[in-house]
Amino acid sequence: MLKPSTRGDQMPASPIRKLVPFAEEAKKRGIKVHHLNIGQPDIETPPSVMDAVKQADIKVLAYSHSAGNESYRKKLVSYYQKVGITLDAGEIIITTGGSEAIVFGMMACLDEGDEIIIPEPFYANYNGFAVMAGVKIVPITSHIENGFALPPITEFENKITPKTKAILICNPNNPTGYLYSKEEMEQLEDICLRHQLFLFSDEAYREFCYEGTYTSAMQLEKIQEQVILMDTISKRYSACGARIGAFITKNKEVYQAAMKFAQARLSPPGLAQILGEAAVDLPDAYFDEPKAAYLSRRNVLVKRLNAIPGVFCPTPGGAFYVIARLPIDDGDRFCQWLLESFSHNNQTVMLAPASGFYETKGLGKNEVRLAYVINNEDIDQAMDCLEEALKAYPGRTN
Amino acid sequence: MLKPSTRGDQMPASPIRKLVPFAEEAKKRGIKVHHLNIGQPDIETPPSVMDAVKQADIKVLAYSHSAGNESYRKKLVSYYQKVGITLDAGEIIITTGGSEAIVFGMMACLDEGDEIIIPEPFYANYNGFAVMAGVKIVPITSHIENGFALPPITEFENKITPKTKAILICNPNNPTGYLYSKEEMEQLEDICLRHQLFLFSDEAYREFCYEGTYTSAMQLEKIQEQVILMDTISKRYSACGARIGAFITKNKEVYQAAMKFAQARLSPPGLAQILGEAAVDLPDAYFDEPKAAYLSRRNVLVKRLNAIPGVFCPTPGGAFYVIARLPIDDGDRFCQWLLESFSHNNQTVMLAPASGFYETKGLGKNEVRLAYVINNEDIDQAMDCLEEALKAYPGRTN
Numbered sequence: 008m009l010k011p012s013t014r015g016d017q018m019p020a021s022p023i024r025k026l027v028p029f030a031e032e033a034k035k036r037g038i039k040v041h042h043l044n045i046g047q048p049d050i051e052t053p054p055s056v057m058d059a060v061k062q063a064d065i066k067v068l069a070y071s072h073s074a075g076n077e078s079y080r081k082k083l084v085s086y087y088q089k090v091g092i093t094l095d096a097g098e099i100i101i102t103t104g105g106s107e108a109i110v111f112g113m114m115a116c117l118d119e120g121d122e123i124i125i126p127e128p129f130y131a132n133y134n135g136f137a138v139m140a141g142v143k144i145v146p147i148t149s150h151i152e153n154g155f156a157l158p159p160i161t162e163f164e165n166k167i168t169p170k171t172k173a174i175l176i177c178n179p180n181n182p183t184g185y186l187y188s189k190e191e192m193e194q195l196e197d198i199c200l201r202h203q204l205f206l207f208s209d210e211a212y213r214e215f216c217y218e219g220t221y222t223s224a225m226q227l228e229k230i231q232e233q234v235i236l237m238d239t240i241s242k243r244y245s246a247c248g249a250r251i252g253a254f255i256t257k258n259k260e261v262y263q264a265a266m267k268f269a270q271a272r273l274s275p276p277g278l279a280q281i282l283g284e285a286a287v288d289l290p291d292a293y294f295d296e297p298k299a300a301y302l303s304r305r306n307v308l309v310k311r312l313n314a315i316p317g318v319f320c321p322t323p324g325g326a327f328y329v330i331a332r333l334p335i336d337d338g339d340r341f342c343q344w345l346l347e348s349f350s351h352n353n354q355t356v357m358l359a360p361a362s363g364f365y366e367t368k369g370l371g372k373n374e375v376r377l378a379y380v381i382n383n384e385d386i387d388q389a390m391d392c393l394e395e396a397l398k399a400y401p402g403r404t405n
Numbered sequence: 406m407l408k409p410s411t412r413g414d415q416m417p418a419s420p421i422r423k424l425v426p427f428a429e430e431a432k433k434r435g436i437k438v439h440h441l442n443i444g445q446p447d448i449e450t451p452p453s454v455m456d457a458v459k460q461a462d463i464k465v466l467a468y469s470h471s472a473g474n475e476s477y478r479k480k481l482v483s484y485y486q487k488v489g490i491t492l493d494a495g496e497i498i499i500t501t502g503g504s505e506a507i508v509f510g511m512m513a514c515l516d517e518g519d520e521i522i523i524p525e526p527f528y529a530n531y532n533g534f535a536v537m538a539g540v541k542i543v544p545i546t547s548h549i550e551n552g553f554a555l556p557p558i559t560e561f562e563n564k565i566t567p568k569t570k571a572i573l574i575c576n577p578n579n580p581t582g583y584l585y586s587k588e589e590m591e592q593l594e595d596i597c598l599r600h601q602l603f604l605f606s607d608e609a610y611r612e613f614c615y616e617g618t619y620t621s622a623m624q625l626e627k628i629q630e631q632v633i634l635m636d637t638i639s640k641r642y643s644a645c646g647a648r649i650g651a652f653i654t655k656n657k658e659v660y661q662a663a664m665k666f667a668q669a670r671l672s673p674p675g676l677a678q679i680l681g682e683a684a685v686d687l688p689d690a691y692f693d694e695p696k697a698a699y700l701s702r703r704n705v706l707v708k709r710l711n712a713i714p715g716v717f718c719p720t721p722g723g724a725f726y727v728i729a730r731l732p733i734d735d736g737d738r739f740c741q742w743l744l745e746s747f748s749h750n751n752q753t754v755m756l757a758p759a760s761g762f763y764e765t766k767g768l769g770k771n772e773v774r775l776a777y778v779i780n781n782e783d784i785d786q787a788m789d790c791l792e793e794a795l796k797a798y799p800g801r802t803n
Contacts, residue, residue: 008630008656009603012570015513015662024471024668052466060676061459068450068646068680073422103501103648106670115413119517119539135669141517141539172410205407232406248466248675250501258406264413270422271533272504276674277646278458282466 014141019134022363029346030357038350041389043377044342044357046181046327050245050297050380059285060278071274074266075101075253079284083253086287090213092225092236098257100265101275101283105211105239105252106132112173112235112254113140115264116205122170123207126158128330128364128371130181130209145171146366151332151374154321155183157191163198173205173235174198176224179212182364182376183330184305184323189222196227206230209237212326214294217302219324225255232258242327244286245297249279301327304379304386311390312377315397317405327379330361330371336402338362338375344400351395354388373404412539417532420761427744428755436748439787441775442740442755444579444725448643448695448778457683458676469672472664473499473651477682481651484685488611490623490634496655498663499673499681503609503637503650504530510571510633510652511538513662514603520568521605524556526728526762526769528579528607543569544764549730549772552719553581555589561596571603571633572596574622577610580762580774581728582703582721587620594625604628607635610724612692615700617722623653630656640725642684643695647677699725702777702784709788710775713795715803725777728759728769734800736760736773742798749793752786771802 023044030040074080080096087094102108109132117123119141125133127146137144147162149155163174174195179186187195199206208224224234239252254269256262305322309329312320317334335341338360345355361374379386397403421442428438472478478494485492500506507530515521517539523531525544535542545560547553561572572593577584585593597604606622622632637650652667654660703720707727710718715732733739736758743753759772777784795801 008658009514009601011513011659011662012516012519014516015659015665018512018662018665018669020665021668047465047467049465051464057463057466065455066449067445067447068455068644069445070645103674104671110670114416114537115409116407118410118412121410132669132671135665139512139537139666139669203407246466247468248672250672250674260406261409261413264409264416267413267416267418267533268537270419271416271530271537272508273502273530274646274648276501276648276677278676278680279674282676 014138018138019131022131023359026342026346026357029343033346033355037353039354040346041354041356041381041385041392043379043381043389044359046242046378046380047247048242048245048327048380049382050300052245053286053289053293055289056244056246056282056285060281063281068277071277071280073269073274074099075275076280076284079280082284082287089291090223092223094255098255098262100254100262100269101280102252102254103275104241104250105209105237106136108237108239108252108254109133109136109209110139111265111268112207112237113137113142114268115261116235117142117172120170121172122168123173123175124163124166124171125175127366128182128361130177131363133175144366148367148370149183151319151321151330154323155180155185155330157187157194160194160198167202171202171204173207175207175209177209177211179216179323179325181212181326182328182359182361184326184328186216186219186221186324189220192222192224192227196230199230199233205233205235207235207237211239211242214243215298215301215327216325217305221325235261240283240286246282246286249282250276251279251283301379304383305329307383307386308377308379308390311387315394317397328376329379330374330376332374334397334404335373335400336404337372340402341400342375345396349396349399351392354392356389356392412536416536417529420529421757424740424744424755427741431744431753435751437752438744439752439754439779439783439790441777441779441787442757444640444776444778445645446640446643446725446778447780448698450643451684451687451691453687454642454644454680454683458679461679466675469675469678471667471672472497473673474678474682477678480682480685487689488621490621492653496653496660498652498660498667499678500650500652501673502639502648503607503635504534506635506637506650506652507531507534507607508537509663509666510605510635511535511540512666513659514633515540515570518568519570520566521571521573522561522564522569523573525764526580526759528575529761531573542764546765546768547581549717549719549728552721553578553583553728555585555592558592558596565600569600569602571605573605573607575607575609577614577721577723579610579724580726580757580759582724582726584614584617584619584722587618590620590622590625594628597628597631603631603633605633605635609637609640612641613696613699613725614723615703619723633659638681638684644680644684647680648674649677649681699777702781703727705781705784706775706777706788709785713792715795726774727777728772728774730772732795732802733771733798734802735770738800739798740773743794747794747797749790752790754787754790754794
């Protein structure tokens with residue numbers, strides 16, 4: 008039988024999805040599984056944006072412009088203006104989710120064998136996009152003790168080689184929830200300027216900042232032409248399934264290069280562009296409710312976690328994730344055990360082992376990521392489960 | 406200013422889109438431009454499939470399964486059964502258009518530097534996907550004299566090297582409209598079996614075959630595990646903007662590898678999957694009308710073309726394209742001249758220079774591709790323009 012390519016073999020499997028069969032088995036046994044493992048919000052997609060799709064009068068669902076509908080890109084300019092980012096429509100390419108924006112960035116700015124520095128733990132799918140682009144990820148470890156703040160800039164300096172073309176950050180961060188300060192962003196600006204590196208900034212969680220001040224990479228004035236903003240409406244409007252994102256750059260040559268990748272795949276999804284465009288018209292107050300819900304959940308989750316003996320969880324400033332350190336031998340084993348061998352009041356909890364978010368082997372073994380995308384009552388029940396589980400788990404450490 | 410990657414520079418620009426500014430200028434001067442240049446059908450998207458989206462009751466537009474909704478994949482099994490292809494749902498990955506299916510195929514089956522043989526002229530965007538995957542396209546020239554039939558299999562043999570991993574065909578063909586015969590498909594089966602190559606089969610135009618018998622690569626029994634079927638609903642249901650396609654293979658290891666690429670980008674477009682699923686329920690007779698329309702247009706177009714002195718156009722068996730040989734020096738120059746310097750009754754015609762579909766430099770210079778995606782009356786007017794243009798064009802040859 009013909010075999011897949013080496014690239015196909017090297018492509019990492021999702022560190023979260025491998026637990027899915029165990030969750031399915033648990034459910035078959037009648038156990039309620041609290042899903043804290045994935046970033047799929049339970050927040051309702053705004054009905055008015057769904058209605059925009061329903062009301063659209065489309066005779067022929069034709070290819071759109073490869074950069075996305077001009078009307079949508081023009082509207083996005085006003086959205087970005089509101090969040091303090093000044094753009095024009097010709098600096099935006101609408102993409103198929105944030106995923107495609109990241110692929111376009113890696114393809115258009117890096118060559119096979121080039122290196123990109125990313126603070127770890129990081130969003131695991133960056134690995135997959137790097138394999139697709141033949142790019143090497145060079146990790147710099149951030150630490151739970153200081154809430155996963157930006158590692159000292161000297162550590163970045165030490166990792167820069169002639170192959171280094173870019174630094175990638177996710178702000179606010181998935182999986183840590185950390186919100187980079189203005190000072191940290193300026194440190195990144197400085198190093199990118201001195202070493203002539205691209206700064207890739209994944210700002211998928213921009214709307215969900217609870218403390219501190221959000222600074223977009225696009226606001227770093229000295230490196231305006233070095234920044235690639237990777238964006239998505241998935242989390243902003245709880246529309247993950249729409250698959251609409253954006254690749255944004257003020258670097259005209261990079262924009263032209265990215266447009267060629269966009270043209271090859273013809274156009275982004277047409278129906279979902281209507282949804283995205285309508286979402287720009289939501290009142291500013293739209294975000295108040297989901298943001299308040301997430302903040303309240305974060306507070307409940309962090310408080311409950313830190314009240315469990317042996318558990319440490321910093322309080323992150325944004326997104327809807329936390330990473331917690333648990334008194335366990337191995338997060339992968341523990342998360343599987345939770346699904347396979349444990350229940351409390353006929354319930355259990357599904358978590359994401361943090362090891363999958365670290366590039367450096369062996370790190371994050373006693374850490375898990377929790378997404379607070381379920382309501383407070385369920386979070387409380389999930390924490391009851393976790394508390395009991397940590398008493399019963401055979402691999403508990405001290 | 407930071408520069409794009411070498412890959413970004415090498416990425417080919419769309420050979421069709423570069424003429425767009427000239428068409429826009431012509432329209433500004435009040436000239437009606439008949440668009441025979443792109444494969445965007447004018448056929449109405451079936452209202453019932455658009456209604457399925459409108460009637461969907463979605464509270465949270467969540468990520469779907471990375472392989473696409475199971476309900477949709479199960480339905481597709483019945484669609485494929487009707488067209489003579491036996492599959493199960495676990496052999497299908499729903500993709501973002503046919504484009505993504507091709508990228509998945511190249512990524513999962515070929516490594517950087519590997520070679521793929523494609524009969525030329527071929528769909529120009531294969532070049533872009535090959536650049537993304539770092540794969541080298543090795544062309545084998547097909548010829549207008551025999552209607553762009555499959556080149557002799559000895560020519561394939563001669564091009565096979567240790568780096569050759571796959572042969573790619575588009576059947577029925579874009580840009581030639583050629584429909585491969587059962588015998589030709591069996592020749593491909595034989596060579597793929599003997600040399601252990603993948604056969605990538607882009608069958609986007611399956612529904613539009615006018616003469617002869619359509620043979621899917623999936624029906625080649627000796628190479629069941631070597632075939633990758635790349636499909637799309639874009640042309641089938643005139644839903645190009647939906648961005649729904651499919652990657653299909655019976656090779657379990659390749660399927661697993663492709664699934665990892667699918668997981669990295671999370672899921673295909675959600676709203677459009679509803680449309681795709683509803684389309685499977687269209688009555689079998691649905692295709693009668695668009696197929697009859699295309700056939701009638703093909704007949705008008707081919708007849709008109711061959712009636713123009715110095716023009717030769719074979720009659721293709723499928724898809725909705727023809728390639729015609731014109732008495733001109735250079736198709737790129739001629740197509741630009743049509744938009745820039747010519748009009749007849751205040752009309753002109755936009756064609757695709759065929760040079761962009763050939764990998765071998767210098768080929769196709771006196772050929773153009775015409776897509777019959779406009780009605781017969783407009784085709785007639787467009788042919789009036791072309792006939793007059795060929796009398797007036799300064800670069801006319803004999």
